[in-house]
Amino acid sequence: MANEPLLQVEDVSYSYKINSKETLQVLTDVSFSVQKGEYVAIIGHNGSGKSTLSKLLNGILVPEKGQVRVKNLLTSDRTQIKEIRRTVGMVFQHPDNQIVATIVEDDIAFGLENIGVPHDEMDARITGALEAVGMSEYRYRPPHHLSGGQKQRVAIAGILAMQPECLVLDEATSMLDSYGRDDVLAIMRKLHENGMTIITVTHHMNEVIEADRVIVIAEGKIAMVGSPREIFMRQQELESLHLDVPDCSRIAKVLHQEVSSFNATAMNPEEIVSEVKRLTHVNQEESKS
Amino acid sequence: MNQPILSVKDLTYVYMKSTPLEHQALLGVNMEITEGEIVAIIGHTGCGKSTLIQHFNGIHFPQTGHVMINGMDLTKPKLDVKSLRRQVGLVFQNPEDQLFEKLVGDDIAYGPFKMKLPLEEVRERVKWAMEMVGLPFDEMKDRATFALSGGQKRKVALAGVLALRPKILVLDEPTAGLDPKSRRELLEKIKKLNQEEGITVIFVSHNMEEVAYLADRIYVMAGGKEVCHGTPEEIFTNPEIILQHRIGTPETVRTLHRLHEEGYAVNTGRFRVEDASTEIRKLLPE
Numbered sequence: 001m002a003n004e005p006l007l008q009v010e011d012v013s014y015s016y017k018i019n020s021k022e023t024l025q026v027l028t029d030v031s032f033s034v035q036k037g038e039y040v041a042i043i044g045h046n047g048s049g050k051s052t053l054s055k056l057l058n059g060i061l062v063p064e065k066g067q068v069r070v071k072n073l074l075t076s077d078r079t080q081i082k083e084i085r086r087t088v089g090m091v092f093q094h095p096d097n098q099i100v101a102t103i104v105e106d107d108i109a110f111g112l113e114n115i116g117v118p119h120d121e122m123d124a125r126i127t128g129a130l131e132a133v134g135m136s137e138y139r140y141r142p143p144h145h146l147s148g149g150q151k152q153r154v155a156i157a158g159i160l161a162m163q164p165e166c167l168v169l170d171e172a173t174s175m176l177d178s179y180g181r182d183d184v185l186a187i188m189r190k191l192h193e194n195g196m197t198i199i200t201v202t203h204h205m206n207e208v209i210e211a212d213r214v215i216v217i218a219e220g221k222i223a224m225v226g227s228p229r230e231i232f233m234r235q236q237e238l239e240s241l242h243l244d245v246p247d248c249s250r251i252a253k254v255l256h257q258e259v260s261s262f263n264a265t266a267m268n269p270e271e272i273v274s275e276v277k278r279l280t281h282v283n284q285e286e287s288k289s
Numbered sequence: 290m291n292q293p294i295l296s297v298k299d300l301t302y303v304y305m306k307s308t309p310l311e312h313q314a315l316l317g318v319n320m321e322i323t324e325g326e327i328v329a330i331i332g333h334t335g336c337g338k339s340t341l342i343q344h345f346n347g348i349h350f351p352q353t354g355h356v357m358i359n360g361m362d363l364t365k366p367k368l369d370v371k372s373l374r375r376q377v378g379l380v381f382q383n384p385e386d387q388l389f390e391k392l393v394g395d396d397i398a399y400g401p402f403k404m405k406l407p408l409e410e411v412r413e414r415v416k417w418a419m420e421m422v423g424l425p426f427d428e429m430k431d432r433a434t435f436a437l438s439g440g441q442k443r444k445v446a447l448a449g450v451l452a453l454r455p456k457i458l459v460l461d462e463p464t465a466g467l468d469p470k471s472r473r474e475l476l477e478k479i480k481k482l483n484q485e486e487g488i489t490v491i492f493v494s495h496n497m498e499e500v501a502y503l504a505d506r507i508y509v510m511a512g513g514k515e516v517c518h519g520t521p522e523e524i525f526t527n528p529e530i531i532l533q534h535r536i537g538t539p540e541t542v543r544t545l546h547r548l549h550e551e552g553y554a555v556n557t558g559r560f561r562v563e564d565a566s567t568e569i570r571k572l573l574p575e
Contacts, residue, residue, distance in 0.1 A: 018433075018435075018436065024436070044468075045438075045468040045470065045471075046438045046439035046440050046467060046468045046471055047438040047439065093466060094383070141310075142310055145304055145305075145310070145312055146335065147334040147335035147336075147339070148334060148382070149334030149335070150334055150335055171466060174465050174466045175382070175462070175465055175466075175495075176334065176495065177331075177332075177333055177334050177495035177537060178495060178496075178497060178537025178538075179333060179334075179535045179537060180333075180334050180495075181495075181537075203466070203467065203468050203469065203472075205469070206540060239470075242468045242469065242470035242471070243468065243469055243470070244469035244470075246540060247498065247539065247540040247541050247562050247565075248540055248541075248544060250562050250566075251541070251544065251562060251565055251566045251569065254562075254563075254566040254570075255566060255569060255570060255573065258570055258573075259570070259573045259574070262573065268540075269540060269543045269544040269547050270547070272544050272547075272548075272569065273544065273547045273548055273551060276548060276551075276553065276569060276572055276573065277551065279573050279574060280553075280572060280573065280574070282574075
């Protein structure tokens, strides 16, 4: 089938055992699918279950109830786990948990060795991956002396080198400065343009803008789905779910209340500027005539 | 004249000195912080901010240069590190990873308990610290730490440091990884600690919205040095500093700067959402 989704999450439930008696229900009957080439943002408050959800996407966790399919492979089929992980690469919040080697280059090679990439191909892949994240000059440095942001870029390079079809980022930018974050977002955008499927779990509302589709998780269920613009119009609902909208959306709303022709759905600086230009331009035309 | 509570003079630090992996993290930092201030330290990843603040409670000691904190000279070999660590509470990145007791109250009590304070005072301190961070004492003290949300865990970690009654609170990325509501709450608590208890706050942050909200003053670091300092308004209205040192700016400031570039007369220092909205409103027709 041509339109077979890359990822299918079907009626998935998951809970953690607290002790022999109690369990903590984290996800309840969650269903959605992700098409090849899509850019999806998953947002939700702390403890909403979004991290658990991301770990279900490449078989780190296996659903208690329901199933997760990567292409046509079930993540519960442990014989397929290598193929699943080759297709869906994960980048975590704390790069320290993801970095294993004592030299950046070796760290990236580690993943490649695991999936059996021939030695003569490794060099090109490492070069390409480090270039993609702007860390080429750190190739021979020990990762533990890098800053958090630099480590995260190394971790992303480690995954990119394996050339997955889909990248899942679990709050991967939350430790980065705004330029580091912009760099990573630019990397994600470029990968997306080249056809990579991207799923990002984030707390940063201005990262959500980049996505084609936003899935809002609350109390282990899907609470909202829509384009970033649609989602950000529902400010009160988001706030009741401990979330927020970008400052620019807030400004747009205030301005729209006072000047009704101001587009209330503007959500980034560029859109605010172009609204101001549009309205002041109209005004100038009027005053001329 | 007000003596600074913390001063750093020509501080340098080299990691793995005299090895092939030698890496100079600090190249002569100077800084003066007055009691009662909230100071943000910002800068690009790898600029040395974390290395710098690890000097403030004796995790690193000055290799060359000086650090003076509340009259204590950190270069002195006979430094009372215990006393230093009581005066300076350092909250690491993701401090919730360091909770180790089963119950919230026990975790917060650990520090004061180790100070060998009378039990009654330990209890008082735990209660005070919990209330300061917005964890109701009676309701939360016997909760299991692992069953808390990320935001709550971070509050417990902060309370654990506050229970030592530090004069200076040093925070490394206090809200990274928190959802927007928990972030706002925690920032309000930090502000309250400063305003009501007079605690000097020094924090490292990448989140410029947070810097704009909290900081009285900002130090900008680049390449192991402090390159400039000023109020948020001074820093955020200066496009040269922002560009040269690759400082992120709050979204509101970015919007105002873009409008300014387009030739609109806006005050780029109006970085609160309401103020920025008012600034932009002035441009629009009636």
